[in-house]
Amino acid sequence: MADLDREIQLKEEEISERLKGMRDEALRRFEAINGPSSLHKFHAHIGRNNNTFVDSVRMQFQSSDDFIARWLDGLRVEVLQNREVIARRRRFGGMKRTVELIPEMLQDEFLRNYIYLFLERNFYRNFVGRVRAKPEECLWQLWFGPGNLSWGLFISPAHRLGEWTNDKSQMRREPYHYWTIGHVMETGLVVPDSEEPMTFGSVGNFLQFYETVLARVSNSEYEKQISKLYLDHVKQSAPPEGMPLLIPELRYGGKEAKHLYRLDFCVLNPYIMRMVGFEISPASSHMAIAGITSKTQVQLNESLATKWAKESDKRNRYFRDFGISVVTFADPELADIESCFTAIVSALEERPENIVTLGGAEAALQEAFDAIEL
Template identity: 85%
Template sequence: MADLDNEIQLKEEELSARLKGMRDEALRRFEAINGPSSLHKLHAHIGRNNNTFVDSVRMQFQSPDDFIARWLDGLKDEVLESREVIARRRRFGDMKRTVELIPEMLQDNFIKEYIYLFLERNFYRNFVGRVRAKPEECLWQLWFGPGNLSWGLFISPAHRLGEWSNDKSQMRREQYHYWTIGHVMATGFVVPDSEEPMKFGSVANFLQFYETVLARVSNSEYEKQISKRFLDYAKNSETPEDVPLLIPELRYAGKETKHLYRLDFCVLNPFTMKMVGFEISPASSHMAIAGIKSKTQVQLNVGLAEKWAKESDKRNRYFNDFGISVITFSDPELSDIDACFGAIVSAIEERPKNNVTIGGAETALQEAFGAIEL
């Protein structure tokens, strides 16, 4: 991490030096567009809309180019939303705003290079905040495990006044990817009645805990088989710290012993921010009705309807409250447990697709700006 910090600092210094060498000419060209001005105003037009053109608080960016492309794409959307106001300002000769100035500035290749370097420096100055995932607050602490056996996975655990919570000032400084094995190695697991988190000395030690404790608390042979495959997958990974954790028995209502629902497994992918739950649902356990021989067809139908209503409520609650979609493995799927685990691996290995490029975003912006008529 120290090497990465040094690289980021050197990159920021290099960009600052290039901007310093260009700023007099950039200001001269900016004044040709906007009239007498200052370097401060030039920088303000570029930098003050980082959370307007892009949601830099919540969005995760893969690279400086990704940040710049999405910034341009957001500016294009702002132009489209403001086109009537822009047209009116043009008719009456009113002072230009940022949403008009930036597209004009980008038509000058020298100023365009200056803007892109300025945004690239901003990316490196806020490197951790730009590249890391931004989870919703409901996912800052997760509780999992059956019955009285519960563990917590917190983003930045702090024990205060007899309760576990997150240290919000520390959360933004954490370097690991959320909900991965590396997250577990950094924070450990929270144990409800302990003032210290359960820490693991190595990835191998954690995987041994997963195998001897987490994978054994289930009575389902299907769940045990999937847990075994996850352990083999993690052990064979070149970078196990970056493997999203296959969370067993994720609780809906937190650490309380009497909890409403649990998901058999869950993968929270910090690279895509996609949350996927997996339910092992053989008919023998999920659709079984007691006393079937003594019930009429009407009674059986009512019983099945109640079972299905509960299953639907469970899925709806996890989706509505946590953004977790649920995939169900029923009897036909469970006949091929490797295929089931393949679906889980797909959720673990998915990475974002960068569909926005600087060139494409720039063209779309200029088309939108050029289409505004007086």
């Protein structure tokens, strides 16, 4: 990671030097289009629309070229939406706006190169925010916990007008991996009726909170065993901050005390953007039917069908609305709880098979070429 950071820094410095050498001529050409101006105003026309022409909060960009291409496409949309205003200004005169200035500048090859370099530098200056996978908006805030005991995990929490929300301008800049223990350490957990998040001085303090509060509120011995295995697993991980949080009792309907469904456990893996829920489903609790001795076979079948329909609806809703697939541990699996946890570990530990950087790809290509025998 340190090598990648250094590579990005060098790339940004190289682009800055090139821009510095082009700056005077670029400003002269800009003034030929827009009249006397300043470097600050010139740059403002290029840089202040990064969140207008492209949705930097939600979009993930594959490269600087991808970022520039989408930026231009967003500008195209703005031009179409403002074509009447542009036509009126051309007929009657008036101050040119960015949506008209940029297309005019792009007709000048020198200015076009300058603009593209300026956007490329912006891409590298915000590299993490530009290339990181962006979660769906429904996952920007998560609420978990049973009954009235709910906690929130927000990507970039902000308390505004008496409500907790996300600071959208900050979300893409957050350095931590979403939904990990490091995420919790940076933002804390949101408490519904408090204006300050619950924070933890150390990973050890958070793990203690997980053990003494989050794990203990469950009435299921199976869930308590899995929580213990998770805590042991985290303590053996290096660094623990990178471990995805095993979220207990993820609520379908948010923070309200009365909510439709909860998932026993959930792993949102930010490294591969895979969302997996885990249901502890012994027949004694999930398929129990009251008054079974007084029911006919038809009534029993109807009751079982109703139970199963509710269980299916729960899984379908989590997948449809959150993209969360659900793994169910029934009685045969629960007989070996460590085997169940092994499946959870797979969701916690899964990482991309290969991360390719420009420098790494070039080195690997040269190595493969040099290894060819004559």
